[in-house]
Amino acid sequence: MIPVLAAFAGGLTAQTIEQNARRVLDANCNACHGATAMSGLDLRTREAALKGGSRGPAVVPGNPSASLIYQAVLRQGDLKMPPGKQALSAADAATLKSWIEGGAAFTAPAAAAEPTWWSFKKPRRPAIPGSASANPIDALLKTAAPAADRRTLIRRATFDLHGLPPTPAETAAFVNDPDPKAYEKLVARLLGSPRYGERWGRLWLDVVRYADTGGYETDVLFPNAWRYRDYVIRSFNQDKPYDVFVQEQIAADEIWPDNLELDGSYDLPESKKKNLERRIGTSLYTLAAMPVEYSFFGDQLRAEWQAESVETTAAAFLGLTFNCARCHDHKFDPISQKDFYRLSAFFAGSEEREVPIVSQMRIFEYTRFQTKQVHVDDLRARYNGLKPGDKDGRETLLRQIGEAYVKTPRMYDKATLLVHTAPVPDTHVLQRGDWKNRGEKVLPGTPAALGPSPEIVEPPGNLFITQRRRALAQWLTSREHPLTARVMVNRIWQSHFGRGLAGTPNDFGRQGEAPTNPELLDWLAVEFMDRGWSMKEMHRQILMSSAYQARRRPQRIDAESIRDAVLAVSGTLNPDMYGPPVVTPLSEDEEDGMRDMSMWPITPDETQHDRRSIYMFVKRSFRLPMLDTFDAPDTSQSCARRDTSTVAPQALALMNSEWMSRQSARFAASLAKASDPVGEAWRRALARDPSGDERARAQSFLKESSLQRLCLMLFNMSEFIYVD
């Protein structure tokens, strides 16, 4: 085969051969072996190609079989290029062969690096086929399916946007609304409700591996993590533009600098409050799982923190997996180990700190009560010094400690944020990721494959306050960036359709799945930016498409929606928003596997236990069993997509757990006065009336069993946790 092609190629001019070879190299090799110079190999000039990379010369002019590049594309040895499943075509391989045979000429300069991988190219607005009045999403999808009925639609949209079922009144109002714009009004109502932020905030918390504790043996409490959770909920509810949302989380302190100093007033001025709120976004970088107990050195913890910051930034905002590049060049994507550390250098000079978020006056007020704290400490010391067996002394002191403690004012509010350190520590490439093994010193920079790096001008010496994260945030949110908008609209699409247009939302690289409809993904990305990065606008666009309103396969709701729906249908959901995490009681059996119950401080106010799942305590070493069994995310890394497993322990949890038994009793109690308990139960749980057959079955069930058991059965129905 190859000799024939080679003979054919032999008829071409040297210039054509070079042009063809250049085309093959540009399309297949230069993304990694151009400016990124993976493994040290740069194929843009003859000189660099002859010199080669870490494996030696890539091209031996006149001798294809001795040229590494040719051996690699033939995939006969250890080295198989391009990486991944797709080998070079025989024709392209033959082109390279004849080019090398002819002396590997590089007469023209290499074309300006034009990315070849789909996700590294800037999204462009595609032409919309068909009539101008058609919904662009439908026009680009080119599919038509019959529309779902209104009951299905309101249930679908309410679960999608609120993570809750519609109430019977809401369902009836929508189903019977004669207005042709009824659906549009429904979408607007759902997007305007604060329940929206609680649902979509939870989806974002998956992406940023949110938890209230640090994991591992110590599993330290993050006392202010919940402020970040609340910030996320508020951001979604305010429809904060996504570019601003990104900027705040990465660099609010640098973009909206403000001091928190005394200004004479008790309450902070609005401007300070606003900037503080933005800065709570940076808590994102203070929530990582951290093996505190085996990090004995400041440098080690810092290296861990910087690396984790890169991995989370890459997964959440870039939709790329950088983890591999911590130890070596990425094997599939044009991300070198140096790129990893250049990206990590954006975070050098920053560290987390717990800071007051109240005025200096309030801090002063607190410190005046310092003596009371000292008194408590004194009493504690005396208690610890008691002789064993001194029962009376113990009781007296315990009472005194309790009284003194109650009189001591609570600590003022704090948040854990990113702040700056000076001098700014140098960042080095760490050989094999080992913090002790420092290699080349690097400055902040973004991967060459993603276009030009932002320019950062820093004064000489290390005694400056960095503006590095600001540069990173602005680079990420530039309209020129190929990934940021695409990655987010894909997440939004996934949460509405159960699957992203690109099936691997945290991996837009070569190991990920290519988008099923790249034009639509591009259209959504450009539209997203054109509409001011408004997430609510994207929901509206998607929900108004016929594709969304079509009949579709049922999808299981997620763990939090199941728990919240049970509470909502039982009529016991406590709608309070925000605040410190709620710790719910566990059954005795559930406590198995808990390391230490003292690390599970149950919230005393029982009404709090019925709040939405997003407000529940997220403990890295122990997930709430009810949520765990329905595939709540492991919070050690960014979660791009939930599994939906179907296993027997789910059935056992829904049928037999104490919690379900209690909720079904409350559901039944709330139906006691209803004139038609069966119909009302159906309407609340399933947003529809029971059919005649169903009603008859339910009535005969009630004869043998109880209303509570009927309620429990409703919670166990597939229809309850699947949405059409």
Added chain:
Amino acid sequence: MSTDPRRINPDEALRISRRQLLSSALGFPALAAAAVTDPLAPRKPPLAATAKNVIFLFMHGGPSHLETFDPKPALNELSGKLVPPSFGHVQLQFSKFNEQPIIGCRRTFRKHGHAGLEVSDIFPNVARRADDIAVIRSMYHDGFTHTAALNYLNNGWPRLGRPSLGSWIVYGLGSECQNLPAFVVMLDGGIKSGPPAYGAGFLPAVYQGTTLREGASPILNLKPPRGVGESDQRTMLESLRWFNEQHLASHAGETELEARISSYELAFRMQTAAPELADLSRETAATRKLYGLDQEHTSAFGGKCLMARRLVERGVRFVQVWSGGTTGEGDWDGHKQCDKNHVKMAAKTDQPVAALLEDLKARGLLESTLVIWGGEFGRTPTSDGSLNGGGDSEGRDHNPYGFTIWMAGGGVKGGKVIGRTDEIGLRAIEDPIHVHDLHASILHFLGMDHTKLTYPFQGRDFRLTDVHGSIDLAKRLMA
């Protein structure tokens, strides 16, 4: 296209229906189709297997190799002295290695069995099974804290987030038993690294371990709440099935909904099977005595070991039995009086462990069951004095640089010793076996190639053994 059923994208596989799959031209083997409809359906191992099931006896806290299976006479000669500098330095959690005195060993070792395996006097019963056991004295890794080490042994990686050994195995082989969970864990109080030790990490949750307790309700939520009788339960299940089938009828071909109906049937079967399993009174008096159920100090661990045998008898793939826990009555973490601690822990476990080996063998189950004994690390030759405010407490610090585990059954030829630590038992110096090698070898016994058992996550095909692991250990254990 690979023919290994585990090479299909499993995330997808759980969603593609059988019909779609069979009609596709992709040519997956029939096994894959079974895996699609039931992720726990039994799968034939791709390679020749010598073991079908695994029982991992996990000694939580880190049992000392020096007091158990790796005698070091030099310790008594050097007792009270600092470690000679020729042994080099190691990082420890609680003490500075080169500032602490060596602690002598109070145990007596004798040779047992045909091969003369050396076992300490705290394990008189296990010693009688010496010909079944292969001792690996050269285990090592670099996690010197409990969590890092527990994660290594259980998840193959010191960090959070990786699937556990048991979940990888069940992902690879499915389960032979459809009435019980495929991967069962029996705890003895909490684990220092928490439930991730038996979690599924990034694998689907269906592969995670299920904790099993003794008593009437051995599995979480197995029994209906108080006041609900079996007939009430059956009435509800019958009605529920009717409603769910109505729902399925309007969603024809939705395998997830079919699977959901089956999951209720399995749950119901479990309600019968699990209490039957946990009912140890069905065993003969002789068997119960063998495991030490008649003695206070051995009855707890003995019950778990007996349950482990009953589980593998029923085809459960992976059983992990824990000795020691954070909320139980102590563990093997021999700070302060390591020797006393081990005498106490050994007294609880020695007879049950020996009984398990004997009983499995008598029933012909040992041939197909790989039994592993070990903890997250061993202990230092030196005192952990800094922890306890003095060098005289005879506590030993954590030592991941050289420690012992043993294996039996499932193709392991007993009566042998593999590897060697240095004169003071600090580091593995001959035939060092990393945890990755242990894991690769466990998969090899089960007929799986550790480089092929992969799962795509975050842009990479992940393995239990990361990019490491050798099966030399398995080959030597089989020879």
